[in-house]
Amino acid sequence: MKKVIISSWLILxxxxxxxxxxxxxxxxxxLKVGISKDENGLNxxxxxxxxxxxxxxxxxxxxxxxxxxxxxxxxxxxxxxxISYDVLTYEFKTHENVKWHDGKxxxxxxxxxxxDYFNQHPKSRFTNPLKTIASTTVKDETNLTLVLSxxxxxxxxxxxxxxxxxxxxxxSNVTNPDDETNALGSGPYMMVEHKSGQYYTMKANSDYFxxxxxxGELIFPIIEDTTAMFNALQAGxxxxxxxxxxxxxxxxxxxxxSLKVARGPGYSTTLFQINAEKYPMTEASFxxxxxxxxxxxxxxxxxxxGFAEVGSPGFIHPSSSYHNNxxxxxxxxxxxxxxxxxxxxxxxxxxxxxxxxxxxxxDLTTLVYSNNPIRIRTAELVSEAxxxxxxxxxxxxxxxxxxxxxxxxxxxxxxxxxxxxxxWSWSNTMQLFPDRMVELFHSDPAVGSVNIGGYKNxxxxxxxxxxxxxxxxxxxxxxxxxxxxxxxxxAPIVPLYxxxxxxxxxxxxxxxxxxxxxxxxINKLSFVGGEKPEEPVVNDETDxxxxxxxxxxxTNTDTASKNNSGIYWIGGIALLVIVGYFLLRRKKxxxxxxxxxDF
Amino acid sequence: MGKFLASKxxxxxxxxxxxxxxxxxxxxxxxxxxxxxxxGEDVGxxxxxxxxxxxxxxxxxxxxxxxxxxxxxxxxxxxxGYSYQQKRPITDLLMERLxxxxxxxxxGLVISTVIGVLFGTISAWRRGTKTDANLLTMFMFLSxxxxxxxxxxxxxxxxxxxxxxxxxGAEAAWSNFKGVDRxxxxxxHLVLPLTTLVLISVTSTFMIMxxxxxxxxxxxxxxxxxxxGVKEKVIKYKHAMRNALLPVATVFMLxxxxxxxxxxxxETVFAYPGVGRLMFESVLSRxxxxxxxxxxxxxxxxxxxxxxxxxxxxxxxxxxxx
Numbered sequence: 001m002k003k004v005i006i007s008s009w010l011i012l013x014x015x016x017x018x019x020x021x022x023x024x025x026x027x028x029x030x031l032k033v034g035i036s037k038d039e040n041g042l043n044x045x046x047x048x049x050x051x052x053x054x055x056x057x058x059x060x061x062x063x064x065x066x067x068x069x070x071x072x073x074x075x076x077x078x079x080x081x082x083i084s085y086d087v088l089t090y091e092f093k094t095h096e097n098v099k100w101h102d103g104k105x106x107x108x109x110x111x112x113x114x115x116d117y118f119n120q121h122p123k124s125r126f127t128n129p130l131k132t133i134a135s136t137t138v139k140d141e142t143n144l145t146l147v148l149s150x151x152x153x154x155x156x157x158x159x160x161x162x163x164x165x166x167x168x169x170x171x172s173n174v175t176n177p178d179d180e181t182n183a184l185g186s187g188p189y190m191m192v193e194h195k196s197g198q199y200y201t202m203k204a205n206s207d208y209f210x211x212x213x214x215x216g217e218l219i220f221p222i223i224e225d226t227t228a229m230f231n232a233l234q235a236g237x238x239x240x241x242x243x244x245x246x247x248x249x250x251x252x253x254x255x256x257x258s259l260k261v262a263r264g265p266g267y268s269t270t271l272f273q274i275n276a277e278k279y280p281m282t283e284a285s286f287x288x289x290x291x292x293x294x295x296x297x298x299x300x301x302x303x304x305x306g307f308a309e310v311g312s313p314g315f316i317h318p319s320s321s322y323h324n325n326x327x328x329x330x331x332x333x334x335x336x337x338x339x340x341x342x343x344x345x346x347x348x349x350x351x352x353x354x355x356x357x358x359x360x361x362x363d364l365t366t367l368v369y370s371n372n373p374i375r376i377r378t379a380e381l382v383s384e385a386x387x388x389x390x391x392x393x394x395x396x397x398x399x400x401x402x403x404x405x406x407x408x409x410x411x412x413x414x415x416x417x418x419x420x421x422x423x424w425s426w427s428n429t430m431q432l433f434p435d436r437m438v439e440l441f442h443s444d445p446a447v448g449s450v451n452i453g454g455y456k457n458x459x460x461x462x463x464x465x466x467x468x469x470x471x472x473x474x475x476x477x478x479x480x481x482x483x484x485x486x487x488x489x490x491a492p493i494v495p496l497y498x499x500x501x502x503x504x505x506x507x508x509x510x511x512x513x514x515x516x517x518x519x520x521x522i523n524k525l526s527f528v529g530g531e532k533p534e535e536p537v538v539n540d541e542t543d544x545x546x547x548x549x550x551x552x553x554x555t556n557t558d559t560a561s562k563n564n565s566g567i568y569w570i571g572g573i574a575l576l577v578i579v580g581y582f583l584l585r586r587k588k589x590x591x592x593x594x595x596x597x598d599f
Numbered sequence: 600m601g602k603f604l605a606s607k608x609x610x611x612x613x614x615x616x617x618x619x620x621x622x623x624x625x626x627x628x629x630x631x632x633x634x635x636x637x638x639g640e641d642v643g644x645x646x647x648x649x650x651x652x653x654x655x656x657x658x659x660x661x662x663x664x665x666x667x668x669x670x671x672x673x674x675x676x677x678x679x680g681y682s683y684q685q686k687r688p689i690t691d692l693l694m695e696r697l698x699x700x701x702x703x704x705x706x707g708l709v710i711s712t713v714i715g716v717l718f719g720t721i722s723a724w725r726r727g728t729k730t731d732a733n734l735l736t737m738f739m740f741l742s743x744x745x746x747x748x749x750x751x752x753x754x755x756x757x758x759x760x761x762x763x764x765x766x767x768g769a770e771a772a773w774s775n776f777k778g779v780d781r782x783x784x785x786x787x788h789l790v791l792p793l794t795t796l797v798l799i800s801v802t803s804t805f806m807i808m809x810x811x812x813x814x815x816x817x818x819x820x821x822x823x824x825x826x827x828g829v830k831e832k833v834i835k836y837k838h839a840m841r842n843a844l845l846p847v848a849t850v851f852m853l854x855x856x857x858x859x860x861x862x863x864x865x866e867t868v869f870a871y872p873g874v875g876r877l878m879f880e881s882v883l884s885r886x887x888x889x890x891x892x893x894x895x896x897x898x899x900x901x902x903x904x905x906x907x908x909x910x911x912x913x914x915x916x917x918x919x920x921x
Binding site: 229 | 638755765
C-alpha cells in the first residue's frame with residue numbers, strides 16, 4: 001500500500017513538474033487585462049461600475065467628445081464645432097468615415113436618435129445632463145445643431161464627452177433597454193464574447209475611423225479576489241490590471257523587473273462623515289473639534305504608506321484648478337480640547353470622556369465598510385484620535401449594504417439617516433464636477449441629493465443658488481473656492497485623503513497605456529492608436545532613476561529567480577526523500593514488532 | 600416499509616415548506632435593499648420617482664405577502680426569475696456554475712473521503728504507535744489551517760512562483776481549447792483548488808473513521824477472528840473497516856447534499872466560477888431571487904441526500920430497518 005502511495009506521489013510530482021508557463025509572443029496580438037467584477041452586458045444601459053465598466057463600454061461605443069488624460073474634453077466623433085456667444089447653440093460637424101461594427105455609416109441621425117432615446121428611456125447618468133437641450137436639428141449626414149434652453153457650464157463634460165452614441169438601426173427596436181444584451185457600437189473594439197463571471201473578449205475594429213487599434217484581441221478575465229489578481233499579474237498570466245495596487249504591495253511590484261508601475265493622483269475622496277442632524281454633531285464647535293483632533297497626515301503615512309494626498313478641508317482635490325490654496329488641513333488636539341471646553345462639552349463625571357452641554361453622556365458609533373481593510377484601519381485611527389480628546393466613540397464595521405442602509409437609507413437623503421459618524425468615500429465624479437459641492441451640502445434634498453449628513457446652512461444654500469446661475473468661469477471658480485472655505489470652517493465632513501491610483505502592467509506585452517488623472521490606465525486612450533500624449537508614468541523623477549538602474553536589477557533578479565526555482569527543486573526533492581525514508585523505516589519497524597494492538 | 604416511507608415523506612414535506620419560508624424571509628430580514636444594484640452607481644442622483652419605478656418594475660414595492668405569493672407560485676412553476684445584479688435568467692446562471700462546482704466539490708468529497716478512510720483505518724489499527732500519533736498530529740494540523748490561507752500559500756508557491764499551475768479560473772476558456780487540450784487545461788486549473796479543498800476537509804473523515812474503527816476493533820468478533828488466526832489484512836479491511844464505514848457513509852451523504860453549495864472561500868481565492876461564489880455575491884448585493892435560488896438548491900439537495908441516506912441505511916446496516 002505504502003509503495004503505491006509513494007510511487008503515485010512520485011509520478012504525480014513528475015507529471016506536474018513538466019508544466020511550465022508558455023512564453024508569450026512579443027507582438028500585441030492579445031492583451032489580457034484583469035478586471036474585478038462582472039460588468040454584465042457592456043452597453044450604456046447595462047454596465048455596472050463607472051470604472052472600469054463604463055470605460056469598457058467606451059471601447060465599444062464612441063462619444064462626440066472625449067476626456068483627455070487631464071480630463072479636458074477633446075473632439076472625438078466631432079471634427080469641427082462652433083459654439084455661439086450666448087453659449088446656447090452648438091454646431092457640430094462629425095467625421096465622415098465613421099461606421100458601426102456592422103458596416104452601416106454613423107450619421108447625425110444616430111446622434112439625434114441617441115438624445116431622444118435617452119430622454120425616452122431614462123438612465124440617470126446620461127439622461128439628466130440632456131435636460132438642458134431644447135432642440136436637436138439634423139442638417140445633413142454629418143452636420144448637427146444643438147440648442148440649449150439655458151447655458152450649462154458642464155455641457156462639454158456631460159453629456160458631450162460622456163454620452164455614448166447608439167446605433168439607430170438597432171436601438172429603435174429596443175423597448176426594454178435594461179434587459180438588452182446587444183453591444184454593437186462604433187468604437188475601436190468589437191464585442192466577441194461574454195462568459196458571465198469569467199471573461200469578456202473583444203477584437204480590434206480594423207475599420208475604425210481613427211485608424212486600426214494597436215491590439216488585435218483584448219481579453220478581460222474577471223478575477224474577484226484582489227490577491228489572485230495581483231498573483232496572476234506577477235505570474236504573467238495577465239498583462240495589466242484595472243484594480244489599484246494596495247500600498248503595502250507597491251514596492252514588491254516596483255521591484256518586479258517584468259512589470260511597470262504607473263502612479264497618479266486619484267479622485268476618490270475618503271472622508272469622515274458627520275451626521276449634522278443629530279446632537280451634539282449639530283454644534284459647529286463639536287464638528288470643528290473633530291476636525292482638529294484628526295491627524296490626516298498620519299493616516300496617509302501609516303495606513304497608505306504615503307500613496308495618497310492629504311485631504312483638503314474644503315473637499316476639492318489640491319490638483320484641481322478649482323482648489324482653494326488658502327486652505328490647509330488642521331491637526332491640533334489641544335485646540336480641539338479647548339474648543340470643546342469652551343463650548344461646554346466637559347468631563348463632569350471623571351470617566352475620561354466628555355459629557356454634553358447638559359451633562360448627559362456622549363457615546364458615539366463610527367461606521368465603516370467591513371470589506372475594506374484600509375478604511376477599517378482609518379476608522380480605528382480616527383476613532384482613537386477622537387477618544388484622545390474625550391469624544392467617546394467605537395468603531396463598528398458592517399457589510400457595505402448595511403452601512404449604506406444606515407447612512408443613506410434608500411439612497412434618498414430625504415428619508416433621513418441613522419448614524420453618528422462614519423468613514424465614507426465618494427467616487428471620482430465628485431471631483432470631476434466641482435458643482436457637486438452644492439449637491440453635497442445644500443439643505444434641500446432635491447438639490448443636495450448627496451448631503452448624507454443632513455447638513456443645513458442658509459448661507460451655504462445661497463452660495464449654491466448663486467453658483468447655479470453663474471456662467472463666467474472666473475466667477476464660478478471664486479464661488480467654488482468660497483464654498484470650500486465655508487465647508488472648511490463648518491466641518492460638515494472632514495476630508496481625510498485622496499488615495500493615489502497605482503496601476504501595474506507588463507510593458508513587454510504592451511507599453512501604450514495612458515494614465516488618465518483620477519482614473520488610471522484602463523481607459524479608451526490606452527487602447528487606441530495614433531499619437532500618444534507622453535509617457536503614462538506620472539512620477540517622472542523616480543522614473544529616470546529607475547531606468548538607470550533597471551538593467552542591473554533586471555539581470556540580478558533574473559539569476560536570483562533562477563536560483564530561487566533551484567531552491568524549490570532541491571527542497572522538493574529533499575522533502576520527497578525524507579518522506580520516503582521515513583515511510584520505509586516505518587515499514588521496517590512494523591516488520592520487527594509485529595502486532596501492537598492495545599484495546 | 601410503506602408506512603416508514605409515508606411518515607418520512609410527510610416529515611420532508613414539512614421541512615421543505617419551512618425551508619421555503621425561511622428562504623424567503625432571511626434575505627429580506629437583512630438590512631438594506633438591492634436598489635443600488637438595480638439602479639447602478641448613479642443611484643444618488645436619481646429622483647424618488649425614478650427609484651420608485653425601478654422598485655415597481657421588480658415588484659419590490661408590493662406587500663411582503665404579495666411577494667411571498669409570487670415567490671411560492673414561481674417555485675412551483677420552476678421559474679427562478681431574473682438575477683437583479685446580473686440581469687440574466689437565474690437558471691442560466693446556475694447551469695453555468697453548477698458543473699464547475701460539482702467537479703470541484705464532488706471530486707473533493709470523494710478524494711477526501713477515500714484518503715480519510717484509508718488513513719483513519721491505518722491510524723486506528725496502529726493505535727498508540729508512532730504512526731498513529733504522527734497521523735493524528737498531521738491531520739489535526741491540516742484541520743487547523745484556514746482554507747483561504749492554504750489556498751493563498753498554494754497559489755503563491757505553485758502558481759505565482761513556480762508557474763506550474765494557473766493562478767485563477769476553471770479554464771482558459773478564451774483559448775478555445777478542444778478535446779484533450781481542453782481536458783488538460785481544466786485539470787491544470789483544478790489541481791490547486793482541489794488540493795486545498797481536500798487538505799482542509801480530509802480531517803473530519805479521518806477522525807470519524809479512526810474513532811469508528813477503534814470501536815469496531817474492540818468488538819468480540821475481531822478478537823474471535825484473531826483467535827481463529829485469520830490473516831491480519833483480512834481482519835483489517837474485511838471485518839473491521841467495512842463495519843466501521845457506517846458513520847462515514849452518513850457524513851458522506853450529508854456532505855453530498857452540501858456539494859451543490861460549492862466551496863465559497865476556495866472558489867473566491869481561485870476565482871473559480873462555482874455556485875459558492877455566486878451565492879456570496881448574491882448575498883452582498885441583496886440579489887433576492889438569486890439568494891433564494893441558490894439557498895433553495897442547497898436546501899433541496901441536503902433534504903434529498905438525507906432522504907437517500909434514510910433509504911440506504913437499512914441496506915448498509917440491516918439492524919436499522921428492523
